[in-house]
Every structure is written in C-alpha cells, then in structure tokens.
Amino acid sequence: MRAALMYGAGDVRVANVPDPTIQEPTDAIIRVTYACVCGSDLHPYHDLEDTPDGRPMGHEAIGVIEEIGSEINRLAVGQTVIVPFAFSDNTCSFCREGITTSCKHGGFFDGLETGATQAERLRVPQADGTAVVIPEGTDESLMPSLLTLSDVYLTGYHAAVRGGVGAGTSVAVVGDGAVGLSAVLAAKQLGAETIILMGRHESRTDLGRAFGATDVVAERGEEGIARVLGLTDGEGVHVVLEAVGHMPAYEQSYGIVRPGGTISRVGVPQYDNAAVGFASLFGKNVTLTGGPATVRAYLEAAIPQVLDGTIDPGRVFDRALPLDEIAEAYRLMDSREALKVLIRP
Amino acid sequence: MRAALMYGAGDVRVANVPDPTIQEPTDAIIRVTYACVCGSDLHPYHDLEDTPDGRPMGHEAIGVIEEIGSEINRLAVGQTVIVPFAFSDNTCSFCREGITTSCKHGGFFDGLETGATQAERLRVPQADGTAVVIPEGTDESLMPSLLTLSDVYLTGYHAAVRGGVGAGTSVAVVGDGAVGLSAVLAAKQLGAETIILMGRHESRTDLGRAFGATDVVAERGEEGIARVLGLTDGEGVHVVLEAVGHMPAYEQSYGIVRPGGTISRVGVPQYDNAAVGFASLFGKNVTLTGGPATVRAYLEAAIPQVLDGTIDPGRVFDRALPLDEIAEAYRLMDSREALKVLIRP
Known part of the structure; x- marks a missing residue:
C-alpha cells in the first residue's frame, strides 16, 4: 500500500510499504478513507533525525473495516468507523473512569510501534474498544466534521x-x-x-x-x-x-x-x-x-451532535489533498497557509 | 499588652507592646483567649533575619470582642469569635466564589502589616466579614477543636x-x-x-x-x-x-x-x-x-460539626502552654516533641 513516511525534518514522502495484517485477535484492519495532518505532526517535521527507513505518520482516521481478528465482537467488515488517536480496550479500570489515554492495554498511533493513519490501510489494536461505528448512510459531507472527533475537536x-x-x-x-x-x-x-x-x-x-x-x-x-x-x-x-x-x-x-x-x-x-x-x-x-484528550470517552455523545448539525467542527479544514500530495499538506500547515489539511488516501 | 515577638531565627520572646486600636471603622479588637503555634511559624523560626524591633507572630485565634468600629453590624462586644488566618470582607466577587483568601480587601495575619495572634489582644480588619461567632454557653472543652477551624483542620x-x-x-x-x-x-x-x-x-x-x-x-x-x-x-x-x-x-x-x-x-x-x-x-x-485554605468559606458549616461531636480535630493539640512560655512552645514543635501547642494568652 501507499503510506506517508517521514525521513527527517521537512522530508515527508509517499512510499510503498507492506499492507498491515492482523497481529492480535483483537485487531481490525481498516481502509483509511479520511485522514489529516495534526499540528503535533509538525514537531517531527521540524526536528526528526535522519530516519532512512521512514517513520509512518498520522493518527486521525475514518475508515472502512476490511478484516477483523477472531476476538472482535462489536464490529463487522464493511462498517465505517472513527478511530481515535489513542487505542484503548474501553474495559480496564482507567477506561471505566474515562481516562482512555491511560488504558492498561492501550497506546498511541505514533507510527513507531503501531502503524499510522496517513496511509491506505491501518491496523487498529483493541479494535472493539477503540473504533466507533458511523451510522450507515451518513452523508459524505459530514465526514470532515466526524473526522475531527478522532482528535482535534474532542481535544x-x-x-x-x-x-x-x-x-x-x-x-x-x-x-x-x-x-x-x-x-x-x-x-x-x-x-x-x-x-x-x-x-x-x-x-x-x-x-x-x-x-x-x-x-x-x-x-x-x-x-x-x-x-x-x-x-x-x-x-x-x-x-x-x-x-x-x-x-x-x-x-x-x-x-x-x-x-x-x-x-x-x-x-x-x-x-x-x-x-x-x-x-x-x-x-x-x-x-x-x-492532558491527552480522552477522545474515546466522548465519542458516542459527539457523533449525534455532528449528525444533527449541532456542531460543525469540520470547518477547521480549509484544504483537502490526496495522499500523494502529503508533502504539500505538511508545507501548507507548517507555513500557516493552511489551518488544517484533510487527506484522502 | 504582652505579645510574642520573634527577633531572629530561634529567638521568640514575650514583650510588652502597645495595645492594638481601632484603625478602620470595619475593625474589631478582640481579647485573645486561645491561640497556637502553626507549622508555618517554624519557617521564620529557622531563617528570620535579625529583627531588632521583633516581628509579631501567630495567625490562629479565638477571642472575645472588646471593641468594634463604627461600621460593624454583625458583631457585638462580648461575643466569642473564631478568627481565620486570613481576613476578608466576605462580600467581594472572589469571596462570593468562595476564594476568601484572595479577597479584594483582605490579607493575612502575618505580623507585618497587621498584628498577630500570639498576643493578649488582636485587631481584626474587615471584622464583620472575617470573625464568626461561637454560640454563647459553648463548653470550654470544645475550644481547642474550634480553634482548629481558624486554620489547621480547615486547611x-x-x-x-x-x-x-x-x-x-x-x-x-x-x-x-x-x-x-x-x-x-x-x-x-x-x-x-x-x-x-x-x-x-x-x-x-x-x-x-x-x-x-x-x-x-x-x-x-x-x-x-x-x-x-x-x-x-x-x-x-x-x-x-x-x-x-x-x-x-x-x-x-x-x-x-x-x-x-x-x-x-x-x-x-x-x-x-x-x-x-x-x-x-x-x-x-x-x-x-x-492553595491557601479558604477557611472563612467553610467556617459556618464546620462549627456545628464540632459542637455536636461529629469531628474532634482539637486532638492535634498535644500540649498547652501560657503565652509567657511561647519560647518553649516553639522549641517543642521545632524538635517534634510536640505535634501542635495550644497557647493561652
């Protein structure tokens, strides 16, 4: 698949990488339909050391489930889901108290130990706890606002x-x-x-x-x-x-x-x-x-607010680019020519 | 009157000083019946520079009102009152939000600009807002617990x-x-x-x-x-x-x-x-x-808890000494021989 990799400060490019695969029975694989660039992606854009193998980038995503592990019960292939920037089992004692970013089995889509979302496909760990389904038939025009529930609005x-x-x-x-x-x-x-x-x-x-x-x-x-x-x-x-x-x-x-x-x-x-x-x-x-936003704890309540038009947080996206133009997306945000760039893998 | 003055690190003595007088129409003068030494009094006891004129000490008190200014409406001569370690008008916007230690007309009994409580008498600024009356006939045995409402318990x-x-x-x-x-x-x-x-x-x-x-x-x-x-x-x-x-x-x-x-x-x-x-x-x-305890905001609710025996915070006092033995009181607390020393001026 194609994925954005960062090779050093100021150097983001699309490369061909192996497709992600199910590694744990609690994983799901999604085809990413919407991603974006976060202000925090600009930190490595400024100071990442030379990384010859490239670092996968991005942590905000909407996608369609393509494959699920054997222990997935709440999700099904074909559903469209929002994936928060942190994954979490949503059942441990910290998750139950709403601090999903401290989940005992959780982590961040940081492109280091996990994959990352500026890519055609993404492995979602703890998918039953992490991914939240967007109702079938949701208008595509609402997807940018729904994507902000992955991180920026709920932060x-x-x-x-x-x-x-x-x-x-x-x-x-x-x-x-x-x-x-x-x-x-x-x-x-x-x-x-x-x-x-x-x-x-x-x-x-x-x-x-x-x-x-x-x-x-x-x-x-x-x-x-x-x-x-x-x-x-x-x-x-x-x-x-x-x-x-x-x-x-x-x-x-x-x-x-x-x-x-x-x-x-x-x-x-x-x-x-x-x-x-x-x-x-x-x-x-x-x-x-x-602290890190406990996005997962707010997601179920926020989706209906987008669907019924109560909030329109997707207005923060002032540009949209295909994944192939990821370098331009970073440039636009770094130079403040764009507030936030939507990426269509 | 007699008052405890600190002349430098480790040097607290009782001296004769002028009686406090009404300076503002919102002042009251009390005869201090119970005071005590606070852990924070030990900071200057460790590091106060030589202070030839002496620094008045103490910020916790119960006393009997001897004189009131012309704008005092809630208090009367002869009442026994608790005086919190910070004075406050209890009417400004910060006081109304419960942050009485940030009162716009308030301050601390720090012995610098105000008097202090390890003394026979004390001037209480903003007395209507600051002092809270102890019901007449309250048993003397409850006074140590009521004194803790001046600072330590409510902190x-x-x-x-x-x-x-x-x-x-x-x-x-x-x-x-x-x-x-x-x-x-x-x-x-x-x-x-x-x-x-x-x-x-x-x-x-x-x-x-x-x-x-x-x-x-x-x-x-x-x-x-x-x-x-x-x-x-x-x-x-x-x-x-x-x-x-x-x-x-x-x-x-x-x-x-x-x-x-x-x-x-x-x-x-x-x-x-x-x-x-x-x-x-x-x-x-x-x-x-x-932050600094907003004692005044909790005082009305705490007094009945002491009176009906729900709480007995006065158990923190393990020694009681007359004002004349103030030096010994500091020594006992500094050496940890005493947890907290009650002072009877």
Whole structure:
C-alpha cells in the first residue's frame, strides 16, 4: 500500500510499504478513507533525525473495516468507523473512569510501534474498544466534521471538560490553531458566557468568532494579560484553555486566570518544569489540569451532535489533498497557509 | 499588652507592646483567649533575619470582642469569635466564589502589616466579614477543636475539598503533621474509602488511624511510591493531599496519583518551579490544585460539626502552654516533641 513516511525534518514522502495484517485477535484492519495532518505532526517535521527507513505518520482516521481478528465482537467488515488517536480496550479500570489515554492495554498511533493513519490501510489494536461505528448512510459531507472527533475537536472539548467549563463560565482560549478554535466551539457548547480567543491570525480568529468567541485578543505577553484583565473587570477568567504547549502560553495562562480558576492544558507541553509556586498557581488557588484528550470517552455523545448539525467542527479544514500530495499538506500547515489539511488516501 | 515577638531565627520572646486600636471603622479588637503555634511559624523560626524591633507572630485565634468600629453590624462586644488566618470582607466577587483568601480587601495575619495572634489582644480588619461567632454557653472543652477551624483542620479540609474527595475516593495524605492529620479527618468526613497516611512518626500516625487512616506508609521516595501502588492494585490513588510543601513531597505525589487523579496541595510550596510535563502530570491527565485554605468559606458549616461531636480535630493539640512560655512552645514543635501547642494568652 501507499503510506506517508517521514525521513527527517521537512522530508515527508509517499512510499510503498507492506499492507498491515492482523497481529492480535483483537485487531481490525481498516481502509483509511479520511485522514489529516495534526499540528503535533509538525514537531517531527521540524526536528526528526535522519530516519532512512521512514517513520509512518498520522493518527486521525475514518475508515472502512476490511478484516477483523477472531476476538472482535462489536464490529463487522464493511462498517465505517472513527478511530481515535489513542487505542484503548474501553474495559480496564482507567477506561471505566474515562481516562482512555491511560488504558492498561492501550497506546498511541505514533507510527513507531503501531502503524499510522496517513496511509491506505491501518491496523487498529483493541479494535472493539477503540473504533466507533458511523451510522450507515451518513452523508459524505459530514465526514470532515466526524473526522475531527478522532482528535482535534474532542481535544478542544477535553480541555473544556477538564477545565470545568459550564453555564456562565468566563473562558479564555490561548492559541488560534485548530485545537484552540475547537476549544472555543466546545466552550460554547458547554454554556460558557464569555469566550476570549487569544490569537493573531485574522482568518483563524474569524472562524473562532463563528464558533462562539465573544472577544479576540491579538496581543501577547504582559500586553495580552492586561487586555484580558481589562475585559473581565480586572479579575481574570474562570477557565483558561491552553492549546499551544509552549512556555509563553503557560505564563500567559496564569496571568489571566482568576483566583480559584483553572488552567486546562491540551497543547502537549514542550517543557518539563514550570512555575507552580505561591506567585503563580498556589497563592491564587489556581487549578492546573489537562492532558491527552480522552477522545474515546466522548465519542458516542459527539457523533449525534455532528449528525444533527449541532456542531460543525469540520470547518477547521480549509484544504483537502490526496495522499500523494502529503508533502504539500505538511508545507501548507507548517507555513500557516493552511489551518488544517484533510487527506484522502 | 504582652505579645510574642520573634527577633531572629530561634529567638521568640514575650514583650510588652502597645495595645492594638481601632484603625478602620470595619475593625474589631478582640481579647485573645486561645491561640497556637502553626507549622508555618517554624519557617521564620529557622531563617528570620535579625529583627531588632521583633516581628509579631501567630495567625490562629479565638477571642472575645472588646471593641468594634463604627461600621460593624454583625458583631457585638462580648461575643466569642473564631478568627481565620486570613481576613476578608466576605462580600467581594472572589469571596462570593468562595476564594476568601484572595479577597479584594483582605490579607493575612502575618505580623507585618497587621498584628498577630500570639498576643493578649488582636485587631481584626474587615471584622464583620472575617470573625464568626461561637454560640454563647459553648463548653470550654470544645475550644481547642474550634480553634482548629481558624486554620489547621480547615486547611486539611480545603485540601480534600479542592481535591474532589467524595464517597468511595481513594486518598493518600503526604505528611503526618497537624495539617496532614487534619486532612485524614477531613477525607474521612467527605466519604473517602481508602485513606493512606504517609508518615513516619508513630505517635502521629496513631492519631491518623484514629482520624480514619486505613493504612500507614512510613517509607519515602521510590520505596514509598511502590508501597502505595502496592496498596492500590498498582493503580495509584484518586487524590493525593500534599501537606508538606517541600519538593520530595511533590515528587512523591505525582508518583502515587492514578491517571485522571488529583494532587491537592496545602503545604505552602517552598519551591517555585516543579515538574508539570508529559512524564509527571500531563501524560496521566493529573490535576494539580490547592492553595491557601479558604477557611472563612467553610467556617459556618464546620462549627456545628464540632459542637455536636461529629469531628474532634482539637486532638492535634498535644500540649498547652501560657503565652509567657511561647519560647518553649516553639522549641517543642521545632524538635517534634510536640505535634501542635495550644497557647493561652
């Protein structure tokens, strides 16, 4: 089959690789019909060492089941499914508590030990627990929005849920990438009253306004903090949804959160240590939460919301390309010419 | 009046100082009938620079109102009141959200800008919002337990509340000082099922067991983490109540918390930066919360629990001394000969 492989920083190409096969009786093989490029795919795009054999890329997918292992009970060949970016058995004690990304038999589609989704076919481990069926006859026009339930929209949703966003909450979203815009949409869904989007790319913040942002703050650093405080009677917001992962975003977050408020991170932190002492978090009774989105735990409830038009998170896709043009897809996202690129294998 | 003054590390003495007076119409003056020494008083006892004029000490008090300012409406001369370690107007937006330690007109009885409680008299700023009346005729034997509502018990309670302890929660308490033991009692009150107390002083952990600890782990570091994991099917606890404030306690906390769990800190952090990245908090979706206890927000509900015998947090006091022996009180606590010393001015 054809698959996107990354051979080093800035070097993604389509190559012919062996088709995946059933390795465990709990596996399924899908033919990938929709995939995409994630902001986090740009990290190796910037710094991957030379990898002569190539690293399989991508972790978001919709596909059609082609083959199932002998212990698969919930799925059947021919069904169209959403595959979350992490696989999980959905039965262990951590999954039952909703923390599916910590599943005792789970893992990530990281292209290292598993395959990856920017490819014609994908092996789905723990498929009964992982894959969720899209109803037969679903309109193809809804597939981009359904694909966002594999990661990006539900990552924004995870930030809002872990942050405790609810009716009347004031929220600030740090970052106007696809996850940040998804967090705006999720906060709106959960009843947030004020949603301040911190971002400086107007085409993106315009979509943020369409998703429910009540205010946009383009400034960063001390100036950005002052602007958010100015919008909140000097008090700060109840919840900050941090969708970047770099230290300036973290520092911005504790500058704008109100006493007793919450910073919820879903941008994978590109740092190990950060300020947590009296002057940053402790003195104000600020809560720091977040982590890898437990997409699987939210999926059944989110699919009907897409099907009935309650949410349209697929608007984050502003380009679509065939798998053969994967290099262009990465280039467009890296240069910020595209917000998020849909891939059709 | 007589008051405890600290002149430098290890040097606390009683001196004659001017009586406090009403400075703002929202002040009240109380005659302190019960005070005590807090673990946090030991920080300056270890490292206070030479202070020739002396620093007033203490922030926990019960007292009788002797004088009130012209804008006091809720209090009357002669009433016995509990004074939380932080004063607050109890009406500003942060107070209304329960974060009384961030009150816009509030502050701490830190002996710097305000007076302090290891003294015969105390000026209570924002007295209408701060002081809570103890019913007339309350038995003197309950006063030590009521005094713990000024700080230590409700600090343990704050840890448990912010940590989300509820029915069936598994909890670990890091630290067997008076706050840690209070956290055990509070976790029990809130319905925790498993309460693992991490501490190595047997007389203290025995009181912890009396307060509701189901297990005691004396080991620290990696060994302590392994013991807690062993007690929880290798999964870790839902909530860690961190009542120490030093880095090893923080590291212990993220080693024993389960995925999706919460670390709630009430030990004032003696560090500014700490691990918060993928390997410590983020990857496991761990929440970090806590801060200065919002004692005032819990006080009305806690007083009846003491009066009807539901809780007996005053058991943390294992010694009582007159104010004149304040130096001995500090020495006993610093040497760990006493858990917590009650002071009778």
